[in-house]
Amino acid sequence: MTSQPETVHTPDRDAEPPPQPVYGSVEEWVTSHFLPMFRRPLGGEFRWCAQWWRHAEAITRLTALWHTWEALRLQPGTGMATWLRDHLDHQLPVLLGRTGPFSMCSEDEHIDPRQARTRQPPSGWWDPEPSPTMPAITGEPLTH
Secondary structure, eight states, X not given: OOOOOOOOOOHHHHSOOXXXXXXXXXXXXXXXXXXXXXXXXXXTTBOOOTTGGGOHHHHHHHHHHHHHHHHHTTSTTTHHHHHIIIIIHHHHHHHHSTTSTTTTOOSSOOOOXXXXXXXXXXXXXXXXXXXXXXXXXXXXXXXX
16 A cells, blocks of 8 residues: 555645736726716816826825725625725715815816915924823923
């Protein structure tokens, strides 16, 4: 009788490779899926900028939509319904709305959004005020 080598099954060798994304980038997802699928009449309530990639907020929101779409498309049954309800339905009015990142743009013209300004607060502004329950911060160790 000859001895057969014992086959050892390891989880790594037997596991299926993780699913690959359908789209390789947010740009591909936007141009191949998002824009053809979710069409809106532009100009009134909805805004779009052909140079959407120049808007940091839009990139952030669209990337979040793409990543969640890639994950939830793999969920059987209600994955896409969940994505529509919990992700797209919230982001779409913000992204395309009158006060969204494309508010100053049209399909034909990109206008850089103005960044809000800030000023330095007066010295000591953020220092906590001493109180009976919280002594002033002096850099000295507290003694009881």
